[in-house]
Amino acid sequence: MTESVLDVLMYLFETAGDEGVPPEPDRDGLREELERAGFHDREIDRALEWLDGLAGVRDDEVGAAPTDHGVRIYARTELARIDAEGRGYLLYLEQIGILAPHQRELVIDRLMALDSPEVDVDDIKWVVLMVLFSQPGEESAYARMEDLVFDDRAWAVH
Known part of the structure; x- marks a missing residue:
């Protein structure tokens, strides 16, 4: 196996x-x-x-608390593992209110900890679910993300 x-x-x-x-x-x-x-x-x-x-992982370990109006600049190592589609998907999740900026940072941290040469959108979906599941008070965001994970038509590049 x-x-x-x-x-x-x-x-x-x-x-x-x-x-x-x-x-x-x-x-x-x-x-x-x-x-x-x-x-x-x-x-x-x-x-x-x-x-x-x-x-x-505490909020202070993933860097300064990002603001809602900030722009995320990816490090080279992150760019090498998270392709443009994956980065776009993370931005999409922020824009629709599923991920807050500090949660995005936690997701990126956990994606990088997977030690995979590259991650795809499906990997991102599962890691986002796990991160939201681990955080109290995120039941609504978790339920919305769960719908996205099990409904592949919800994410399409336009």
């Missing part, structure tokens, strides 16, 4: 269901469940590190 960190994260996210994930999930239990599902140790370790990063 060839899997990526995102595959492991998506499995965890989809199996979490509506009850959510406890604030301090049992790591050994998660590891055992992932091994039973057929994931390998390396991807499991990287996925758990990714989750630790999501839980441990």
Whole structure:
């Protein structure tokens, strides 16, 4: 089975269901469940590190709080991994009110932490869902994003 960190994260996210994930999930239990599902140790370790990063990132760690009227300039490393379509999709999510600028920064941080050579719009959708799911009070934005994830027609380049 060839899997990526995102595959492991998506499995965890989809199996979490509506009850959510406890604030301090049992790591050994998660590891055992992932091994039973057929994931390998390396991807499991990287996925758990990714989750630790999501839980441990504070607003001040992703830079100064961006304003609603600021312009995001991407670093070379970000440009190399997030193509124009992906950057456009992130801007679209901001414009329709699903992501606030500080959440966009958290999403970019978590995309870069995936360690994939490049990310596509589907990867972005799932990471946005995971970020919104992890933040209290974002139920409405999460529900709107969930509609976008499961309705591919909602995003089209014009």
